[in-house]
Amino acid sequence: MSKYPHLHPSTAEQVELDAASRITWLKRPRWIGYPRAQDILAKLEDLVDHPREARMPNMLLIGGSNNGKTRLIQHFAQRHPAEENPGAEYMIAPVLYVQAPPTPSEPGFYSGILNALFESVPTSSTDAKRAQVIRVLRGIQLKVLIIDELHNVLAGSSVKQQQFLNMIKFLGNELQISIVGCGTGDLLRAVSVDPQIQNRFLPELLPKWQMDKAFRQLLMSFERVLPLPRPSNLHESMLAAKILAMSEGTIGELSILLNQAAIYALRHGEEQLTAETLNACGYVSPSDRTRLAAHV
Ligand SMILES: Nc1ncnc2c1ncn2[C@@H]1O[C@H](COP(=O)(O)OP(=O)(O)O)[C@@H](O)[C@H]1O
Ligand SMILES: [Mg+2]
Structure with a gap:
C-alpha cells in the first residue's frame, strides 16, 4: 500500500x-480523464477507423469557453501523430488540428492548413490554394480534420458563414474525410440554420x-x-x-x-x-x- x-x-x-x-x-500541462471526455474520445476514434465513403460522419464538439474542448481535441490529436513515409512525397498524418481563421475567409483557412503542415502557400488565387490543400491532404492520407474555434465563422455575414460551412462540407466530400468542428453554443445555432449541414454534423456537448x-x-x-x-x-x-x-x-x-x-x-x-x-x-x-x- x-x-x-x-x-x-x-x-x-x-x-x-x-x-x-x-x-x-x-x-x-496535464490530462485528467473524465467519463464524458472518454466517451467523446471513443467517438473520435470511430471517425479515424471509419472506412472512406461518400458521406463521411462528422462531429461538432460544443461547449462554453474554458470547458475543455481544445484540451480534449489536442489529447486526441496527440494519439495520432504524423509518421514518416520513407520514399513518399508526404508523411502520413491521419489527424490534423487547425484553428479556424478569425473571420470566415476561405483563403485564410487554406493558408492555415498549409502552414500547419509546413507546406508553401500559393500566393496566386483561392482556387490555387484550394487545389494545393486538396493535393496535400490527399498526400498525407488524412482521415480526420479538426477545426477548432469554428465559431469564428460567425464573425461574418450570414452569407459568408454559409459559404464557409459549405466549403468545409465540400472538402469533406472531396477528400472523404471526417470533419470535427469545435466551438461554442452559437456555432450549434448557426449550423442548425442549414438542415443539410445540421444532419451531417452530430453535436457532442461538453456541458458545464x-x-x-x-x-x-x-x-x-x-x-x-x-x-x-x-x-x-x-x-x-x-x-x-x-x-x-x-x-x-x-x-x-x-x-x-x-x-x-x-x-x-x-x-x-x-x-x-x-x-x-x-x-x-x-x-x-x-x-x-x-x-x-x-x-x-
Ligand atoms: N481534461 C483536462 N485535464 C486537465 N485540465 C484540463 C482538461 N480540460 C481542460 N483543462 C484545463 O482547462 C483549461 C481550458 O480548457 P480548454 O480546452 O482550453 O477550453 P476550451 O477550448 O473549451 O475553451 C485548459 O487550459 C486546462 O488547464
Ligand atoms: Mg479552445
Whole structure:
C-alpha cells in the first residue's frame, strides 16, 4: 500500500520534494480523464477507423469557453501523430488540428492548413490554394480534420458563414474525410440554420459541470495530481459545493482554482487544501472579475 493512497503514483513521487519543485510540477500541462471526455474520445476514434465513403460522419464538439474542448481535441490529436513515409512525397498524418481563421475567409483557412503542415502557400488565387490543400491532404492520407474555434465563422455575414460551412462540407466530400468542428453554443445555432449541414454534423456537448457524482469524481481525479501529503477530500459535499460555486462550472476555472490553492498551501507549509486555503489563495471567480472590470 502506498504511503499516499490519495495520490496518483507519479504525484506520490513528487510529494516529498521541496515546495519549489512541487510548484513547478503542478504547473505542467496535464490530462485528467473524465467519463464524458472518454466517451467523446471513443467517438473520435470511430471517425479515424471509419472506412472512406461518400458521406463521411462528422462531429461538432460544443461547449462554453474554458470547458475543455481544445484540451480534449489536442489529447486526441496527440494519439495520432504524423509518421514518416520513407520514399513518399508526404508523411502520413491521419489527424490534423487547425484553428479556424478569425473571420470566415476561405483563403485564410487554406493558408492555415498549409502552414500547419509546413507546406508553401500559393500566393496566386483561392482556387490555387484550394487545389494545393486538396493535393496535400490527399498526400498525407488524412482521415480526420479538426477545426477548432469554428465559431469564428460567425464573425461574418450570414452569407459568408454559409459559404464557409459549405466549403468545409465540400472538402469533406472531396477528400472523404471526417470533419470535427469545435466551438461554442452559437456555432450549434448557426449550423442548425442549414438542415443539410445540421444532419451531417452530430453535436457532442461538453456541458458545464454541476453538483453530481461526475463532478465529485473529477475532484478526486484533481486531488490525485496535487502534490500535497494529506488528503483534502475535495469531493466531500461542503468542499465540493464551495469549489463548484467559486469556479462556476468550467474545468478551466476549476484547474486554476485548485492550482492556485495548492501553490498557496505549498508556500505556507500547509499539507492539504481546506475551505480556508480556498478563501486565502487569492483566486477571483469569473463573475467577480467581470464585476471588477466594470468598475475601471
Ligand atoms: N481534461 C483536462 N485535464 C486537465 N485540465 C484540463 C482538461 N480540460 C481542460 N483543462 C484545463 O482547462 C483549461 C481550458 O480548457 P480548454 O480546452 O482550453 O477550453 P476550451 O477550448 O473549451 O475553451 C485548459 O487550459 C486546462 O488547464
Ligand atoms: Mg479552445
